[in-house]
Amino acid sequence: MFAATRLNRRSYRNQSVARAVFCLMTVALVIPVLLIVGTLVVKGGPAISWEFLFTPPRDNMTAGGILPALVGTVWLVVVALLASVPLGIAAALYLSEYAPDNLLTRTINLAIINLAGVPSIVHALFGVGAFVLFFRFGASILAASLTLAIMTLPVVIVATRESLQAVPQAFREACLNMGATRWQTIRKVVLPNSVSGILTGVILEVSRTAGETAPIMFTGATAFVAFLPESVFDQTMAMSYHLYYTATQATDVPEELTFGVALVLIGMVLLMNAVSIGFRVYLRGLKKW
Amino acid sequence: MKQIAQRIIPFIALTVAACGGGGDGSQRAVIQNRGSDTLLNVAQAWAEAYAAVNAKVAVAVTGGGSGTGISAMINGTVDIANSSRKMRESEIELARENGVEPVEFVVGYDALAVYVHEDNPIESLTLAQLKGIYGEGGTITQWAELGVSVPGCHSDEIVLVSRQNNSGTYVYFKETVLGDDAEYKLGSRDMHGSKDVVDLVENTPCAIGYSGLAYATEHVRMPCVTVEEGGNCVEPSVATAVSGSYPIARPLFMYTAGRPQGAVKSYMDWILSTDGQCVILERGYAPYTETECA
Numbered sequence: 001m002f003a004a005t006r007l008n009r010r011s012y013r014n015q016s017v018a019r020a021v022f023c024l025m026t027v028a029l030v031i032p033v034l035l036i037v038g039t040l041v042v043k044g045g046p047a048i049s050w051e052f053l054f055t056p057p058r059d060n061m062t063a064g065g066i067l068p069a070l071v072g073t074v075w076l077v078v079v080a081l082l083a084s085v086p087l088g089i090a091a092a093l094y095l096s097e098y099a100p101d102n103l104l105t106r107t108i109n110l111a112i113i114n115l116a117g118v119p120s121i122v123h124a125l126f127g128v129g130a131f132v133l134f135f136r137f138g139a140s141i142l143a144a145s146l147t148l149a150i151m152t153l154p155v156v157i158v159a160t161r162e163s164l165q166a167v168p169q170a171f172r173e174a175c176l177n178m179g180a181t182r183w184q185t186i187r188k189v190v191l192p193n194s195v196s197g198i199l200t201g202v203i204l205e206v207s208r209t210a211g212e213t214a215p216i217m218f219t220g221a222t223a224f225v226a227f228l229p230e231s232v233f234d235q236t237m238a239m240s241y242h243l244y245y246t247a248t249q250a251t252d253v254p255e256e257l258t259f260g261v262a263l264v265l266i267g268m269v270l271l272m273n274a275v276s277i278g279f280r281v282y283l284r285g286l287k288k289w
Numbered sequence: 290m291k292q293i294a295q296r297i298i299p300f301i302a303l304t305v306a307a308c309g310g311g312g313d314g315s316q317r318a319v320i321q322n323r324g325s326d327t328l329l330n331v332a333q334a335w336a337e338a339y340a341a342v343n344a345k346v347a348v349a350v351t352g353g354g355s356g357t358g359i360s361a362m363i364n365g366t367v368d369i370a371n372s373s374r375k376m377r378e379s380e381i382e383l384a385r386e387n388g389v390e391p392v393e394f395v396v397g398y399d400a401l402a403v404y405v406h407e408d409n410p411i412e413s414l415t416l417a418q419l420k421g422i423y424g425e426g427g428t429i430t431q432w433a434e435l436g437v438s439v440p441g442c443h444s445d446e447i448v449l450v451s452r453q454n455n456s457g458t459y460v461y462f463k464e465t466v467l468g469d470d471a472e473y474k475l476g477s478r479d480m481h482g483s484k485d486v487v488d489l490v491e492n493t494p495c496a497i498g499y500s501g502l503a504y505a506t507e508h509v510r511m512p513c514v515t516v517e518e519g520g521n522c523v524e525p526s527v528a529t530a531v532s533g534s535y536p537i538a539r540p541l542f543m544y545t546a547g548r549p550q551g552a553v554k555s556y557m558d559w560i561l562s563t564d565g566q567c568v569i570l571e572r573g574y575a576p577y578t579e580t581e582c583a
Binding site for chain 2: 060132138139218222223224226227230234245248249250251
């Protein structure tokens, strides 16, 4: 016969306590998110309208909308993606599929990890020195986007490499055994099977790119310009910098307008993420294993 | 993989097209304008109003502080730098070495008003009294010493409200009121913004503070300021800042890279015209010259 001893009961009690504590901690993680989104919706919700989204600011930022900032952020994100995604994927392909494990490869890996740890303000100053001054792009969308691209490159590389390595080795061997070259194997087998993981990296990059302020402050974002950008050499307003400006610099800005800007910025990132996640789920459906 | 590419490429193309769709091929001039945070709100108002005057010119305004604007001028990355202080000789030299000749324009004045609580009956202050209140070694610490008693201020002690030490306002007040070598008295509350100074004074009967006239509210009083004992007491106002009779008013500068030409010249001319000066007046700063506005 088995009867619970005192020791058993104590262990069981401890276990319940531990579970409750850890559960509480997990819930505590969600609270700030709910508070932030809730506050933004309550305080900024009334500001949101078609006019808010599709007209430029008026009356010294105290009225009107956010169109130039919204369009500017889309420009910055798209140009940054065009620069960093091909570069990041190519680098990850080389590191994962071709590179031998030697000192050079290990140094490159170390450099990528370090690049991910560099504070964004340092990237910003690097962007000023390299793109604005040395390459003479001036303060422009191009300079700002390239700065953002360099900042987010490690995210793309790491995510791509992880998903390439998640493709079973047997797939590659089967393909190579059919007489395919390494490149044919990558193109026909490895990439199609890892594209959903690569997209995850891109999703993370989009969120970070849209939200950063420091790297674009000196390289291409502007507090105010009355017109939409026409080329990558124009300066532009951006959502994150617009939020900073209306919250701290401009006078007499109604509170709901500032909260509205924050709400749209968060909404924009969530929307971009949702589109990419939907795309990713669809692609995963095509997967063969 | 090809299938995937076929799906991705139209998506990217669509996004780019959606954003670039606005361009009608017209050549638009862009003026880069960067610098002083004091001038930022005015510069923004100018850029906004100028869009209606000339739709072919886009003025991009960025803040960051006078120093940011000046170093951008030295590096040749801006057309117009905003500054609430004069460029130093050494900075002009640096710019010249890079082939940029900064040309100075005074575009307006910023009167620094002395603020007290609305219940404070004090009518006037001399510069010497201000120095005694704010300066290191100054002996004035009680309102009674200035000949007033402030209702609601039971301790009678003067609460000093000042600015953080990298503020242009802090530097200007120090140079003008305390003198070049003098320091501020310790124990002041140093606020991070012109608006914060006025907010604190509004709620503190014992307080005295200094800040731009543009930040005045209905719940504070601004005593007039006398240069010398027995002299004329001058109210802080746009008019007295323009005429130069108010002693603590500073010029606001814009620097252009070389003699302005083309779009920059038209813009500077417009800023210094009646239309442009009425915009700065509306924002609570003083025009550089007497201006009649509707």
